[in-house]
Amino acid sequence: MADQNKTDTAGKLYNEILSPSELFAARSRSHKIPVRGQKDFFPNDSDEQRQRLEQSLNEHWSLVSEERVERLGNLVKGIWIPSDQIVELQSPAGKFWQTMGFSANAKQCLLPEEALYLMECGNLQVFYRDLPLSIQDGYERFLSSKTISLQQYQVFGHLKRLGYVVNRFNPSSEPSPYMRQLNLPQSRDSAGRQLKRKRSTSPTLSSSHTKARESHTERMEEDECSHEGEKKSTQASPETPGVSTATTRSADEGKGRNWWMTDVLPEPGHRSDHSLSSGSSRWDFRSIVFPDLGSREQLSSCLASPDPSLLPEALAVGACDFALWRQRINLRKVNMSSKDWKREEDKLRRGWDVNKDEEVRRCRNWTEYMELMSRREAKRKGRPAHLWNREVTPLHDPREPISTGELLEKISVIKPTNLLEGASRLKGGDEWRICFNVYQADTVADFKKSNPGKPYARMCVCSFDGPVPDLRAIKLLTFQSGDIPVVFAVVDYGDISFYTFKDFQLPLDVFP
Amino acid sequence: MFFSLDPAPPSRRTGFISLTSLSCAPLAFPSFSSLPAQLMRCLRGLQLLLAMDDCPEGTRVAVGVSLCDSAPLLWRHQDLRQVRSEGLVGALLGSLPRTPRQNGRLGRPLLLLPEEERLLSEQGAAAALPAAEQDGGRADLRLQVEQYEVEQQSSHEEQSILALEDRKSALVRAMSSPGAQSDEALWGRLEALDQSFTFPRSALAVQLSTARSGLSYCPESRAFLQADWPIRTQGGSRREVTYQVFRDLRGRGFYLTSAGKFGGDFLVYPGDPLRFHAHFIAICLPLEECLCLLDVLAVARLGSNVKKTVLLCSPGTDGTVRYTSLQWSGMV
Numbered sequence: 001m002a003d004q005n006k007t008d009t010a011g012k013l014y015n016e017i018l019s020p021s022e023l024f025a026a027r028s029r030s031h032k033i034p035v036r037g038q039k040d041f042f043p044n045d046s047d048e049q050r051q052r053l054e055q056s057l058n059e060h061w062s063l064v065s066e067e068r069v070e071r072l073g074n075l076v077k078g079i080w081i082p083s084d085q086i087v088e089l090q091s092p093a094g095k096f097w098q099t100m101g102f103s104a105n106a107k108q109c110l111l112p113e114e115a116l117y118l119m120e121c122g123n124l125q126v127f128y129r130d131l132p133l134s135i136q137d138g139y140e141r142f143l144s145s146k147t148i149s150l151q152q153y154q155v156f157g158h159l160k161r162l163g164y165v166v167n168r169f170n171p172s173s174e175p176s177p178y179m180r181q182l183n184l185p186q187s188r189d190s191a192g193r194q195l196k197r198k199r200s201t202s203p204t205l206s207s208s209h210t211k212a213r214e215s216h217t218e219r220m221e222e223d224e225c226s227h228e229g230e231k232k233s234t235q236a237s238p239e240t241p242g243v244s245t246a247t248t249r250s251a252d253e254g255k256g257r258n259w260w261m262t263d264v265l266p267e268p269g270h271r272s273d274h275s276l277s278s279g280s281s282r283w284d285f286r287s288i289v290f291p292d293l294g295s296r297e298q299l300s301s302c303l304a305s306p307d308p309s310l311l312p313e314a315l316a317v318g319a320c321d322f323a324l325w326r327q328r329i330n331l332r333k334v335n336m337s338s339k340d341w342k343r344e345e346d347k348l349r350r351g352w353d354v355n356k357d358e359e360v361r362r363c364r365n366w367t368e369y370m371e372l373m374s375r376r377e378a379k380r381k382g383r384p385a386h387l388w389n390r391e392v393t394p395l396h397d398p399r400e401p402i403s404t405g406e407l408l409e410k411i412s413v414i415k416p417t418n419l420l421e422g423a424s425r426l427k428g429g430d431e432w433r434i435c436f437n438v439y440q441a442d443t444v445a446d447f448k449k450s451n452p453g454k455p456y457a458r459m460c461v462c463s464f465d466g467p468v469p470d471l472r473a474i475k476l477l478t479f480q481s482g483d484i485p486v487v488f489a490v491v492d493y494g495d496i497s498f499y500t501f502k503d504f505q506l507p508l509d510v511f512p
Numbered sequence: 513m514f515f516s517l518d519p520a521p522p523s524r525r526t527g528f529i530s531l532t533s534l535s536c537a538p539l540a541f542p543s544f545s546s547l548p549a550q551l552m553r554c555l556r557g558l559q560l561l562l563a564m565d566d567c568p569e570g571t572r573v574a575v576g577v578s579l580c581d582s583a584p585l586l587w588r589h590q591d592l593r594q595v596r597s598e599g600l601v602g603a604l605l606g607s608l609p610r611t612p613r614q615n616g617r618l619g620r621p622l623l624l625l626p627e628e629e630r631l632l633s634e635q636g637a638a639a640a641l642p643a644a645e646q647d648g649g650r651a652d653l654r655l656q657v658e659q660y661e662v663e664q665q666s667s668h669e670e671q672s673i674l675a676l677e678d679r680k681s682a683l684v685r686a687m688s689s690p691g692a693q694s695d696e697a698l699w700g701r702l703e704a705l706d707q708s709f710t711f712p713r714s715a716l717a718v719q720l721s722t723a724r725s726g727l728s729y730c731p732e733s734r735a736f737l738q739a740d741w742p743i744r745t746q747g748g749s750r751r752e753v754t755y756q757v758f759r760d761l762r763g764r765g766f767y768l769t770s771a772g773k774f775g776g777d778f779l780v781y782p783g784d785p786l787r788f789h790a791h792f793i794a795i796c797l798p799l800e801e802c803l804c805l806l807d808v809l810a811v812a813r814l815g816s817n818v819k820k821t822v823l824l825c826s827p828g829t830d831g832t833v834r835y836t837s838l839q840w841s842g843m844v
Contacts, residue, residue, distance in 0.1 A: 020670035023717040043783040056786040065589035068609040073714025120607035130657045134721035136587045139580045150581040161613050464772040492772025494603025
């Protein structure tokens with residue numbers, strides 16, 4: 001057997017270059033993968049088993065030894081540029097352009113991992129010094145500490161093969177937590193992208209990439225900020241909110257940019273001058289009564305015409321018969337269960353306000369109020385006073401009403417925490433970082449590179465040989481990722497497993 | 513919780529762990545008492561096979577390993593076959609050329625486990641391939657480019673002839689099968705085809721090579737490379753322990769793959785993983801290392817859940833390895 005093997009290998013040793021006739025024959029190659037049969041439990045030396053093993057191995061080797069053969073017309077041609085660590089396309093990109101690649105200097109380019117994946121898929125032929133690169137060349141040249149590691153590429157390829165859209169994660173293009181808090185629209189994402197791809201510092205060229213999506217005003221903004229994008233983004237940081245809001249507001253309001261979501265209230269100062277400028281101050285809303293149509297008390301079925309001074313000129317509004325409207329609204333009395341009542345009462349009690357206290361309201365001056373207080377204090381003396389005299393006092397006065405939930409919270413020794421608590425104060429480490437943004441496979445059809453939207457998950461690549469991320473690392477990554485889950489892709493040679501750490505709120509079985 | 517240090521009667525009824533000491537040569541299968549003899553036979557057979565494969569020193573071809581981001585990868589299918597014939601499985605990493613967009617079956621390159629890499633290099637059976645950067649001079653390069661272009665041209669010509677023949681035979685088949693068609697008509701059609709046929713450049717079938725071509729093709733250069741396998745430092749005493757275990761189990765004829773997803777060091781197969789299920793999850797520990805009981809319970813439980821036996825493997829001082837199998841067993 002060994003002899004036979006030797007002659008075989010001596011004949012065509014490592015001849016992995018196909019002849020033209022072999023290449024031609026490869027067009028009608030099957031694309032089916034042979035099914036693996038049921039495995040056996042134990043080798044029993046039988047011929048049958050040996051035959052099956054031989055067949056499996058033959059199938060295996062024929063699959064593994066198969067070379068990629070493609071029609072030249074179906075191949076996109078690219079050139080490897082080692083100085084920039086990118087692949088520049090020489091012929092128009094294929095369908096993959098929707099989810100991969102970027103434009104720089106009016107050229108279509110691919111990141112090394114994207115190029116390598118497309119080479120493996122048989123979509124791309126990459127040349128270097130006028131010679132085509134083999135897949136092996138691709139692995140050895142494209143994967144390095146300057147680009148991404150082999151393990152990172154394994155994860156990239158695994159996810160791509162499953163159909164996900166995978167992009168490199170770029171921390172500087174993510175909105176800062178402050179921006180997220182304010183719900184600021186992500187107008188800088190294109191600028192950030194350009195910063196990431198260093199080759200395009202010139203703003204005129206960059207606009208070819210960002211296309212018509214951007215309005216003229218935005219491009220102008222980019223012009224002034226693309227060179228100092230860093231500076232601009234620090235301006236929007238928490239230290240100087242006043243400055244940034246003032247400038248952006250005056251600049252953008254006229255162009256219909258909505259910087260503030262309606263539910264986020266601006267600072268009081270801004271509000272007041274806003275209302276002044278719109279001239280609404282002449283209306284005293286306390287004196288303008290809005291009719292309560294749902295009221296139980298029988299109103300006359302007709303509303304008197306409103307004060308003409310409140311209406312625009314040349315607009316007359318007569319009396320309004322609202323009987324018709326009353327029929328359309330739900331006038332049923334709200335039936336509250338005893339539980340609901342209790343909840344309402346609790347709400348009232350919790351929002352306890354000294355001004356709501358009838359007795360306090362009856363006081364006409366400070367002296368009377370102080371008298372009331374001392375009277376109450378005397379009444380309270382009924383509690384075991386000695387407990388309150390010492391350094392250590394009870395956590396709770398039994399006379400004060402309190403809900404069970406609040407009491408539990410009061411006596412809890414270890415406070416519950418969440419992943420994000422204190423994360424903003426942690427200093428970043430280097431050993432853990434997010435590598436990829438992953439978008440779900442079913443969004444591929446309407447995926448836009450310029451506006452990818454929210455990722456489905458973010459990937460962090462590590463190996464079983466390395467340590468498990470500690471709480472600090474998890475906090476940092478979670479903070480960096482915002483509301484998008486961070487997934488750890490753990491590479492174990494050929495296998496990849498995915499893990500994620502989640503916040504868990506212990507349910508509290510106490511009502512209310 | 514009871515522990516018995518003797519082979520306990522196995523039972524599927526769960527509850528207790530039995531620790532079975534297996535320091536003797538053949539591995540015992542606690543739950544299949546009739547099998548050890550068969551296994552022994554099989555092992556002997558395998559050893560015989562290995563001995564046959566062991567060619568005399570010098571004639572044996574070294575496997576060409578190339579490093580990618582410090583990972584040892586095999587690229588040429590002959591190399592892949594050879595390491596598999598020596599019982600090393602490795603892990604395939606690349607997309608399969610036939611159907612690239614799936615993860616079920618992968619293709620070249622093959623990643624070697626650190627233990628496999630070390631075993632090969634200790635046997636002098638592996639050689640580092642030159643890195644991609646060591647290219648020839650400018651003139652050499654121009655020559656290569658010229659050669660490539662000539663090859664492309666001749667391939668185009670040859671494929672064009674093949675394509676024409678293909679068309680002709682299809683035409684002949686199409687025109688002769690329905691029956692009554694005059695020969696003249698057929699000849700005319702063929703003539704016309706000869707005249708008008710063009711084979712566009714875009715239809716040319718080209719190969720996207722998997723392995724790099726060049727120097728490493730002839731066996732002499734491979735033998736020459738055998739000598740300069742770089743000594744790569746393999747980290748720490750833990751690796752030493754896993755390597756001892758790997759070598760011992762491989763020496764007994766087992767096939768091993770990494771067992772990260774089962775929480776162990778190796779999955780141990782009684783035969784080629786293509787045809788057989790793994791029987792054991794090997795966990796390698798130094799002999800003197802203390803084990804936390806909870807850890808023992810965890811791995812034993814996990815092993816029984818995936819229907820595998822957990823093996824605690826510790827290399828002794830005398831070069832042998834001690835095996836202890838862990839299994840849930842019933843006590844009624």
